[in-house]
Amino acid sequence: IPSNDKILKSTQPGSKITIVCRSDGDSHDYIFMAEFIRVDLEQPLLIINKPSKLEFSIGRNFFRCEVNLPFHWFESKGKCQGEVINLSASGLYAIINPDTNLTPGMVITCQIVLPNILPLIIVAKVMRVIKKENFQGVALNFQFIDQNIQDHIMKYLFQKQRALLNVGQIRVVKS
Incomplete structure (x- = not known):
């Protein structure tokens, strides 16, 4: 977790967040919703509650x-x-x-x-x-x-993705 990430620093405990991650060694995207608890910037570590539902998909390796x-x-x-x-x-x-x-x-x-x-x-x-x-x-x-x-x-694509999210051109699909 980048220590300068303003969004994570400003996220309030109890917020519902969607997490998309990838495990080294496979081509699955793991997607789950969880409740945000806090960020420990010393580790760096994102602390969340246990997700209620875990999904995975096989797809492209990177966001397009x-x-x-x-x-x-x-x-x-x-x-x-x-x-x-x-x-x-x-x-x-x-x-x-x-x-x-x-x-x-x-x-x-x-x-x-x-x-x-x-x-x-x-x-x-x-x-x-x-x-x-x-x-x-x-x-x-x-x-x-x-x-x-x-x-x-x-980094460029991440910034572009954030900008598109902010103006509503792409959105997070909630299950």
Whole structure:
């Protein structure tokens, strides 16, 4: 638990919270509602009551979010550009020029630009290409991603997710 987390510091005892977590070694998301008791920042430890119902789901490894970010990749003819429209800490979906010749299985070096940090250089595998008349979409899976880069992406997505929650564009589903 980050010691500077303002939301947790301001959460009142007795508040009902939904917790989503993942166990190392499996691909399940564990989801449960619990009553907030307190945060022990010395440990750091989130203290809650025993959850009444535990659910789990198999899904993506990371939260995905719609974005509009500059995207570049490098080919023999030079630097090409597009726009990332969907991002997670393990991959992205970008809109690129329809004349570009990317095919599933290719490994490319790409660059994404998150607000307020230097461009991130990532090696990615082309998973899917969807060709349309005026554009094409490309789904990439990050390969051998540096932990610092993945942390930057996760922090950006977490901030974006919080902002979307605050304006009501996404919401927590209560069971």
